[in-house]
Amino acid sequence: MDAKEAQLQYMHLYKEMDASYYALSCAQQLVPSEMDIYYAITVLGDGCRQRDICALALSRKQTINSALKKMEKQGLLRLESGKGREKHIYLTASGRRNADESVNPIYDAEQAAFAEMAEAEREQLVALTGKFIHLLQKQTAHLAPEFREKGEK
Known part of the structure; x- marks a missing residue:
């Protein structure tokens, strides 16, 4: 598979995962920011701070604050x-x-899905996704200043 075909397949999978979480949120009668808040409190525990939720959900402070x-x-x-x-x-x-x-x-279903994967598969999924994100940010740093590495101008 060439790079273009792989990129299209990967982006389709990314969009499918995003759509799955949106559908789950709607099925629970929650807007995505409410789902993010409940999810963060589930993971971080009661007493977490708004900034912790924003960091985990990668959401804007205003969005979480409104919710x-x-x-x-x-x-x-x-x-x-x-x-x-x-x-x-x-x-x-x-x-x-x-x-x-x-x-x-x-959350339990996510844990079960990861548990069905072999440890090496989990590690590979996380590592390769992280590598793709890093490389994408590097390739688009000129478009989004927050992607620039420290010390780079």
Whole structure:
């Protein structure tokens, strides 16, 4: 398979995975940012910070902040002050039920899917995906300043 064909197949798979997560989010009656918040709290635990959620979900602060405010108004989570302007996020009982019913099964399915792969396959998938992302960012650094490596102008 030549590079062009491989690139098209890989991008199709990437879009298929993205569409799968979007469909799962919709099936759970969650917008993607709410899914990201529940997912992050599932992984990071209660008390995580907004910046932790943004970092894990690779989402913009404004997007997560809007979803947090909406979820807080719905009684699904509460925000508690930390150092400075820092807020810690905790699920309420209702929010915990939502996470347990909607996001935890997806997280468990991800874990099961990875468990079905051999250790070498998991390592290869992660390594090659990481390599592709690094090379793509290198090739597009002139288009997106955040992709430039430190010290590079």
